[in-house]
Amino acid sequence: MRYTLPILFACALLLAMGNSSCHKSKGNPTPADSTYTLTPDTLKVPPHFPKPVIPADNQPYKEKERLGRMLYYDTILSNDGRYCAGCHQQANGFTSMALYENAMPVLPHENLAWYSNYMWDGSQKGTLEDVMRFEVESFFNTDVSKLNNSSVYKPLFKKYFGVDNITTKEVAYALAQYLRTVVCRNSKYDRILRGEATYTPAEYAGYVVFFTEKGDCFHCHIDPVMTDNQFHNTGLDSLYPKVADQGLYNVTGSTADLGRFRTANLRNVALRPYYMHDGRFTTLLQVIDFYDTGMHKVSNLDPIMSLPYKANGLHLTDDDKTNLIAFLNTLTDSTFISDTSLSALR
């Protein structure tokens, strides 16, 4: 009897310790704090786009999107002052006016919700969550202890992701939430698809060049996404001395993939200062001139580039080129680059 009370006390103590460790999150996402109700969001989808495929465990909520937006503009992601928006500048269509990282143009963050292949060479594949894990863990090497010690982020992750200990997974998920909202859908081209605008004669003539065998742009820059998110060798080079020029080969090791790069998204193309994987072209006219007469006929040139009656070029006239540029300008979405709902929080 005299031992009963101490034993009971010890049991109670052990029980309390057990419960405490049970509720200490190991960083696995759990339903958000039960006292807070998240607000579901419906993503804006451009005309004729498919619904984006979103993983079941990261469905869109306004609060999570906002948290991702905060992170996107915050140097807390890195240990050297870098942050997503430092290179992916909204005013430039979420790309950069400078060349970075092996002199490759920064790929624009627009309509990523419809991608499954990322980077110029396809070195990252999967969902947005997958590529954001890469960005957080490899590119930025984010020190999550800074987030866990932050009086701002720690309570927000607890509230929205239900975690006491923030890991790279939650950071990646929040960034993916935000990036799915970065949707370009109000260019003149989109408004024409919605019946809200019409082409000028020059723009329409350029549309015909783009969407017929004359220019044959549409096979890779598919309507209306403006990229097929696949890989093609477009005859940029005949030799690949630099690793960066080898493209998808660097991922697969297959010689058939030498010089294959992911199709660029042409939305807001007119805003960019550099084109192709190495930024070798600086104007749209240079790009068109390359496709007109500059392609190298390599053995794995994409079959679509092999129009037999165009063996010596597309034979575009100066007017064709001017009109094609006029059409490409209709892909610029001025609201996208100034939409404050995508900008840094004030």
Place this chain on the structure above:
Amino acid sequence: MRTLVLLSGMAVLLSVAACHKSNNDTNHGQLKFSVSHKVDGATVVFDTITYTNAAGNNYGIEKLQYYISNICLYQKGKLCYSFPDIVYIDASIDSLCSFSITPSSGLKTGTYDSIALMVGIDAAHNTSNYLPASLANLDMGWPDAMGGGYHFFKMEGHWLDAGTSTGYAMHIGMNGFQINAGFPCSITVASSGDPALSFSMNVNKWFSGAYTYNFATDGYFSMGDSTMMKKLSTNGATAFYSN
């Protein structure tokens, strides 16, 4: 089992007395199909120039995508069922080489001894943005500036043109170039379970038959060329067979 690209319509039942003489049982399962892609009996291996067609062209295959639609089941020459479903096939992806159809009123038990199918989309439905927006369907789009609708069939790769690797792109689309194929088969429908049919496409049949198609003389980029598409679509009618 992959998800079908479906129309909103129901299966059109054509009740012909001869189809249902066997008994009155009805199967309410799914009708399952799988298609294999071969070149003269050998399973297609992508990305290498290893095949030879009837014209002697050495070629390889890098892309093979098409739609199957308007599948019809026959019994002793009588049309029994017609299904309006439109299915997307990508020969390089296993999950996109099999599909199911759910007959809205079931299938009468018995054995169906031949099948017809369309490679492509019939004229009534071959209009831009008709199919559900998916990346695959968008990629198969046939530009409005060229008539609209969809590619029915895309096969791309390289061939040896006098020893030089040269790309080819056999694209078929536009109304009037739908491919009406058919072949004998044996689909046994019991009162329960899912009846199934495995069949194959012989790629070389697109280059032989009514026309011996030669890249060197007939051309190797067919999109929008009526002569080339006519030859290919005529040949393609005999490309399928039951396993």
